[in-house]
Amino acid sequence: MSHAESGEVVADREDPRGDAARPVTIAYIAESAGVSIPTVSKVINGRNGVSPDTRAKVEALISRYGYRRPPPSTRSNMMELVFDQLEHMWGVEIIRGVERVAREQRVGVVLTEFGPQRSAIHYWIDDTLARRPDCVVSVAQLSDEQRDQLRARGIPFVVFDPTVELPDGVPFVGATNWSGGRSATRHLVQLGHRRIAMIAGPDRVLCCRARLDGYRAAMEAAGLPVDTDLIVRTDLNTGSGRAAALELLDRPQRPTAIFASNDLQALGVYQAARERGLRIPADLSVVGFDDLPLAALVDPPLTTVHQPLTEMAVAATELALALGRGEKTPQVGLELATTLAVRSSTAPPPAR
Amino acid sequence: MSHAESGEVVADREDPRGDAARPVTIAYIAESAGVSIPTVSKVINGRNGVSPDTRAKVEALISRYGYRRPPPSTRSNMMELVFDQLEHMWGVEIIRGVERVAREQRVGVVLTEFGPQRSAIHYWIDDTLARRPDCVVSVAQLSDEQRDQLRARGIPFVVFDPTVELPDGVPFVGATNWSGGRSATRHLVQLGHRRIAMIAGPDRVLCCRARLDGYRAAMEAAGLPVDTDLIVRTDLNTGSGRAAALELLDRPQRPTAIFASNDLQALGVYQAARERGLRIPADLSVVGFDDLPLAALVDPPLTTVHQPLTEMAVAATELALALGRGEKTPQVGLELATTLAVRSSTAPPPAR
Numbered sequence: 001m002s003h004a005e006s007g008e009v010v011a012d013r014e015d016p017r018g019d020a021a022r023p024v025t026i027a028y029i030a031e032s033a034g035v036s037i038p039t040v041s042k043v044i045n046g047r048n049g050v051s052p053d054t055r056a057k058v059e060a061l062i063s064r065y066g067y068r069r070p071p072p073s074t075r076s077n078m079m080e081l082v083f084d085q086l087e088h089m090w091g092v093e094i095i096r097g098v099e100r101v102a103r104e105q106r107v108g109v110v111l112t113e114f115g116p117q118r119s120a121i122h123y124w125i126d127d128t129l130a131r132r133p134d135c136v137v138s139v140a141q142l143s144d145e146q147r148d149q150l151r152a153r154g155i156p157f158v159v160f161d162p163t164v165e166l167p168d169g170v171p172f173v174g175a176t177n178w179s180g181g182r183s184a185t186r187h188l189v190q191l192g193h194r195r196i197a198m199i200a201g202p203d204r205v206l207c208c209r210a211r212l213d214g215y216r217a218a219m220e221a222a223g224l225p226v227d228t229d230l231i232v233r234t235d236l237n238t239g240s241g242r243a244a245a246l247e248l249l250d251r252p253q254r255p256t257a258i259f260a261s262n263d264l265q266a267l268g269v270y271q272a273a274r275e276r277g278l279r280i281p282a283d284l285s286v287v288g289f290d291d292l293p294l295a296a297l298v299d300p301p302l303t304t305v306h307q308p309l310t311e312m313a314v315a316a317t318e319l320a321l322a323l324g325r326g327e328k329t330p331q332v333g334l335e336l337a338t339t340l341a342v343r344s345s346t347a348p349p350p351a352r
Numbered sequence: 353m354s355h356a357e358s359g360e361v362v363a364d365r366e367d368p369r370g371d372a373a374r375p376v377t378i379a380y381i382a383e384s385a386g387v388s389i390p391t392v393s394k395v396i397n398g399r400n401g402v403s404p405d406t407r408a409k410v411e412a413l414i415s416r417y418g419y420r421r422p423p424p425s426t427r428s429n430m431m432e433l434v435f436d437q438l439e440h441m442w443g444v445e446i447i448r449g450v451e452r453v454a455r456e457q458r459v460g461v462v463l464t465e466f467g468p469q470r471s472a473i474h475y476w477i478d479d480t481l482a483r484r485p486d487c488v489v490s491v492a493q494l495s496d497e498q499r500d501q502l503r504a505r506g507i508p509f510v511v512f513d514p515t516v517e518l519p520d521g522v523p524f525v526g527a528t529n530w531s532g533g534r535s536a537t538r539h540l541v542q543l544g545h546r547r548i549a550m551i552a553g554p555d556r557v558l559c560c561r562a563r564l565d566g567y568r569a570a571m572e573a574a575g576l577p578v579d580t581d582l583i584v585r586t587d588l589n590t591g592s593g594r595a596a597a598l599e600l601l602d603r604p605q606r607p608t609a610i611f612a613s614n615d616l617q618a619l620g621v622y623q624a625a626r627e628r629g630l631r632i633p634a635d636l637s638v639v640g641f642d643d644l645p646l647a648a649l650v651d652p653p654l655t656t657v658h659q660p661l662t663e664m665a666v667a668a669t670e671l672a673l674a675l676g677r678g679e680k681t682p683q684v685g686l687e688l689a690t691t692l693a694v695r696s697s698t699a700p701p702p703a704r
Binding site: 077078081086087088089091092093095096099100102103106108109110111112113115119120123127131238267270271274293294297298299 | 429430433438439440441443444445447448451452454455458460461462463464465467471472475479483590619622623626645646649650651
């Protein structure tokens with residue numbers, strides 16, 4: 001930690017004195033919080049000796065007024081990348097994008113997986129504040145409090161593919177999930193399918209809601225009824241996908257096509273079709289979402305919505321590092337376009 | 353960098369004065385190298401201002417005499433994890449193991465992918481020396497010179513799953529590739545197969561040679577001829593596996609079973625079998641190696657040799673961190689046992 005830093009605490013947004021051009025001083029924060037100036041300094045510099053309540057109060061004030069990071073001489077050339085749990089299939093795609101930018105800009109990447117029960121989250125924020133990274137890219141869910149703590153130190157963060165609604169102004173990079181759901185469904189409609197089922201993901205996962213709404217939009221645009229019997233909500237794994245597909249295939253009027261919310265569910269549909277003696281795509285068309293590396297390797301190769309995970313990670317990292325340099329970026333939230341990868345799991349419906 | 357450190361440079365192995373108990377001083381290193389004491393100090397502390405030649409000479413001397421790290425008060429609680437290129441399928445398995453130990457011991461993990469053309473390697477060593485991590489776990493190939501540079505700073509490193517022969521004494525964690533190759537082949541022998549082909553990997557990759565020798569050992573133990581016509585060497589990907597399998601299946605007397613050097617090659621065998629109208633396992637048995645997450649998801653689920661990547665990463669990280677604390681470890685090189693995961697791609701050979 002540099003000595004210069006503790007003296008240069010300034011805040012420049014939402015100035016409570018109505019004068020946005022004049023920075024809020026550390027003294028003003030201290031006065032507003034009813035604490036001493038050294039206490040505010042301790043909070044900003046991640047030192048001990050401040051009660052949790054006081055710390056929270058000071059952080060909330062700094063977060064509210066905004067905090068302008070001191071000059072770049074204090075940069076650490078380190079950034080943080082955090083995951084709740086690293087997923088087999090897409091963890092590497094994301095890390096690769098981050099590493100690509102890190103190489104270009106010669107930044108060290110500290111990787112943390114919070115792990116089962118998110119155990120690491122308890123110390124990660126303390127360790128991160130002590131490491132003073134230039135920025136954070138978060139594939140994990142951070143709490144309001146953690147976001148406040150980062151803001152209070154002027155450590156910018158970008159949320160990767162947010163799964164829950166974020167407050168306005170929180171920088172993020174996602175994918176066009178709604179459009180992806182729409183183009184997957186439209187592809188099936190154009191092949192001649194009418195009874196198109198959807199295996200939806202959990203409602204609490206934002207991207208799943210968007211994919212489902214994209215499906216609905218395409219069905220409605222084609223003048224097809226959105227039959228709630230054709231929508232099954234379940235978890236985003238192969239076993240759940242299989243169970244949901246069996247449920248759909250065992251209905252009296254079974255669907256001729258199933259759009260799954262991700263590739264793992266789609267593999268479950270493959271298993272269910274095999275169990276019911278249905279050939280893909282002759283008897284049943286299947287579309288996935290994500291385009292994991294395995295999508296092209298399975299039999300038949302899976303038609304799926306390509307999510308540009310590596311490019312999203314590149315964009316998130318570039319944005320985070322730019323914010324860390326104090327640059328004004330025109331956009332703090334963006335969605336990268338998905339594309340439909342048409343392979344061999346989709347075909348016109350069987351003739352009646 | 354702590355000031356204490358630059359004054360406490362000692363070396364305690366292979367003392368050239370024949371007195372192993374007495375540490376080699378920084379002055380002795382300086383005298384041997386024909387340079388000044390501050391120059392040696394600069395090298396040890398990763399500072400600039402030393403010519404490449406001098407730096408190499410000092411590093412080689414320190415590496416030769418050994419270097420005892422100063423007391424643990426100077427520990428950074430950071431470690432480095434390096435990959436040449438992150439692989440889709442097993443990168444996450446490895447990272448997860450490292451992260452598990454990092455959480456337990458509250459150590460930050462700096463992850464670096466050298467990337468295409470290994471571009472990051474040029475600055476990684478400098479940045480790593482400047483970061484002064486407690487240890488390094490390397491999934492990448494480090495050169496002799498880089499190993500010398502790490503040794504000269506007392507930064508211990510462990511090689512994960514070495515692909516080339518290492519000098520004695522270089523710590524590593526691998527898998528029992530030879531035993532794995534043997535048990536895969538024995539499984540096929542016990543099912544009644546006699547014409548068992550092997551798709552071998554590149555000869556320069558150590559684990560591939562061990563897997564092939566395991567195959568040979570099991571064939572010889574069963575009194576079966578090791579027919580060189582039944583061994584095809586190729587790269588470790590699906591396309592190469594497919595081409596090699598087509599070559600084998602188009603022979604006049606085609607094999608009834610194929611053991612592939614990894615799961616990706618085995619998926620290529622699946623493709624080739626499909627193209628030739630052969631059913632797995634009724635007409636052709638297939639065994640892979642690695643047990644990637646997709647092995648259980650493909651159709652039919654693949655019988656394969658399970659490589660405990662996560663456990664290997666746990667062992668490598670624990671070993672590296674123990675070395676970083678200056679602990680004497682009984683073993684600096686170890687191989688963790690593979691196990692055969694029998695699924696549905698193997699069966700007795702078709703009746704003649």
